[in-house]
Amino acid sequence: MEALLLSIKLAACVSAILLLCGIPLAYWLANSQWRGKFLLESVVALPLVLPPTVLGFYMLLAMGPRGPLGKLWHALFGRRLAFTFAGLVIASVIYSLPFAVQPLIAAFENVDRKLLDASAVLGAGRLRTFWRVILPLSIPGVVTAVVLSFAHTLGEFGVVLMVGGNLRGITRTVSIDIYDHVQSLEYAEAGRLALALLGFSFVVLAIVYAVNRQLGRRTGRRLWTLWAAR
Amino acid sequence: MDTVGGQVNSAALTAQVRKERRDSDTPFVLDVSVEIPPGITILFGPSGAGKSTLLDCLAGLVQPDAGQIAIGGDVLFDSSSRTNLPSQKRRIAYVFQSLALFPHMSVEDNVSYGLTHLQQQERRARALEVLAAFRVENLKTRKPEEISGGEKQRVALARSLVTLPRLLLLDEPLTGLDAELKAAIVDDLRAWNAAQRIPILYVTHTRDEVDALGERVIAMDHGHVVSAGTPQQVLDAPRRKRLAQAAGFENFLRGTVVDVREADGVMRVRLDASACEIEVPLGYAAAGSRAQIAIRAGDILLATEPPRGLSARNVLAGRIVSLDQRGTLMVARVDCGVVFTVHVTPGAARALALAPEQQVWLVLKTHSCHLVDD
Numbered sequence A: 001m002e003a004l005l006l007s008i009k010l011a012a013c014v015s016a017i018l019l020l021c022g023i024p025l026a027y028w029l030a031n032s033q034w035r036g037k038f039l040l041e042s043v044v045a046l047p048l049v050l051p052p053t054v055l056g057f058y059m060l061l062a063m064g065p066r067g068p069l070g071k072l073w074h075a076l077f078g079r080r081l082a083f084t085f086a087g088l089v090i091a092s093v094i095y096s097l098p099f100a101v102q103p104l105i106a107a108f109e110n111v112d113r114k115l116l117d118a119s120a121v122l123g124a125g126r127l128r129t130f131w132r133v134i135l136p137l138s139i140p141g142v143v144t145a146v147v148l149s150f151a152h153t154l155g156e157f158g159v160v161l162m163v164g165g166n167l168r169g170i171t172r173t174v175s176i177d178i179y180d181h182v183q184s185l186e187y188a189e190a191g192r193l194a195l196a197l198l199g200f201s202f203v204v205l206a207i208v209y210a211v212n213r214q215l216g217r218r219t220g221r222r223l224w225t226l227w228a229a230r
Numbered sequence B: 001m002d003t004v005g006g007q008v009n010s011a012a013l014t015a016q017v018r019k020e021r022r023d024s025d026t027p028f029v030l031d032v033s034v035e036i037p038p039g040i041t042i043l044f045g046p047s048g049a050g051k052s053t054l055l056d057c058l059a060g061l062v063q064p065d066a067g068q069i070a071i072g073g074d075v076l077f078d079s080s081s082r083t084n085l086p087s088q089k090r091r092i093a094y095v096f097q098s099l100a101l102f103p104h105m106s107v108e109d110n111v112s113y114g115l116t117h118l119q120q121q122e123r124r125a126r127a128l129e130v131l132a133a134f135r136v137e138n139l140k141t142r143k144p145e146e147i148s149g150g151e152k153q154r155v156a157l158a159r160s161l162v163t164l165p166r167l168l169l170l171d172e173p174l175t176g177l178d179a180e181l182k183a184a185i186v187d188d189l190r191a192w193n194a195a196q197r198i199p200i201l202y203v204t205h206t207r208d209e210v211d212a213l214g215e216r217v218i219a220m221d222h223g224h225v226v227s228a229g230t231p232q233q234v235l236d237a238p239r240r241k242r243l244a245q246a247a248g249f250e251n252f253l254r255g256t257v258v259d260v261r262e263a264d265g266v267m268r269v270r271l272d273a274s275a276c277e278i279e280v281p282l283g284y285a286a287a288g289s290r291a292q293i294a295i296r297a298g299d300i301l302l303a304t305e306p307p308r309g310l311s312a313r314n315v316l317a318g319r320i321v322s323l324d325q326r327g328t329l330m331v332a333r334v335d336c337g338v339v340f341t342v343h344v345t346p347g348a349a350r351a352l353a354l355a356p357e358q359q360v361w362l363v364l365k366t367h368s369c370h371l372v373d374d
Helices: A002-031 A037-049 A052-063 A068-077 A085-110 A113-121 A126-137 A139-154 A158-164 A174-183 A187-219 B051-059 B107-115 B120-133 B149-161 B179-196 B207-213 B231-235 B241-246 B346-351
Strands: B013-021 B028-036 B039-044 B066-071 B074-078 B092-095 B167-171 B199-204 B216-221 B224-229 B251-261 B266-271 B277-281 B290-295 B301-303 B314-326 B329-335 B339-344 B359-364
Touching (some): A002 A037, A002 A174, A052 A085, A052 A158, A085 A139, A085 A158, A113 B092, A126 A139, A174 A187, B028 B051, B028 B224, B051 B066, B051 B092, B051 B167, B092 B149, B107 B149, B120 B179, B199 B207, B207 B231, B251 B277, B277 B290, B329 B346, B339 B346
Antiparallel strands (some): B066 B074, B314 B329, B314 B359
């Protein structure tokens, strides 16, 4: 059960960070007129197509003692980054980035432009328009972004294996633990964990779908578009 | 401009705007110069004339390529000095055709959205005051989706006027309402503006609204102002075909000028595809040149015997092709070599016992024939 709790903790951290970073990034991507925007869009979407091992491999190099991220981390905190929980969080944030950013972009773009014009002529600046009009009307998209990044992080395997290693209580997440048990032919233990993960995931998704349905009734829109994108 | 105790000293809007749009299939250039005094001015023209683009430029939602926009002495936009006040600083109210009420806020929150600079208590008082002026204070806790179309239009007007703007832009805000409801809302708008006296620019493409709102009309087509004046001046003698169609002219006839009688102020035009000639007011045309004439179906008299002793110069013999009732109107199609559309009342149709195939005579007054350009 230690591994399951670790996975939940990791997913919660990653979702929170992605929410904070994803909102400004998605707002910028939804509104920018910059000609080179497609380049950044491609970078954000890369984890959708790259095998987790490739992404994990590059993250491992970057986080290693001689990698740029690893060096920076060491300079800031005096510790190594590879094979730590913090390293795992950073890698997972990159890995789940499109799952948070894409529903947010869709939600922001879905807000009627005339409402933004109305807000401007009523004297509101861009920040106030964002907080009072865009964000409240994008709540279903925000919920989708959080749920998708949480669920995606909970289920990840390849990236964790590459950058986290397999340290009990630090980087051994539930998916790694299950794999280990199966390798050691401990099918009963693997089955127990797999069932716990299945049950937990189902309950979380059921709650979110129910909430989204209620929100959808109130705001007249639902944004589950990205489930189909994977 | 000063705001003293809620009273606003009104000032006229002056704007010279040039804006090129290349994004659509047909390139479009808006190039107008207008002056809008306090009170209601109607901006009239067919769809695609550039009315909404002009409003967007005035509100700062679209940046003109060149020009100057000022209210009184306060410059909002000036391409020569690179002045461009953002929308939120212009103090211009804009009611969109879609109204754009915030769907997640109550009516009261919608109305007080533009009042953040005020204390909570003052904000509430002002919002309730304007809601009362537009007779919707009982809806303050409702969401926009829970109120009717007419109520939404009232709330949208209240929301934009509560900020005491210097100019009000209305982009067909009352479409889809019946005439009575429309008139009631316009009365409330006039009552509100009696105290404020700000310029109001009201966009429409329907003739009925122009007649109901009166005062001044600016007619636009293809991105240009084509005429300005009272509704009678602008709409009863439109100079362009598209405008004439929008203003309710049903008959368009092409022909060739055969004779110009300057002393009489008239010229004779031979209609294409028929031998008949009609007399029309003198225009800028020489004998032999082409002309297009617009005539309202309601301006044509219909007789069942050859009329005699008339002042009207144009009498054409023809035959009724069809006769249809549309509401309280009989629409007759009469073939005089060219087919005319003629409106008569159902009572007149009965009294004259009009029927298809019947021989009739059409009488056109010279000054009911308007020369128009394409």
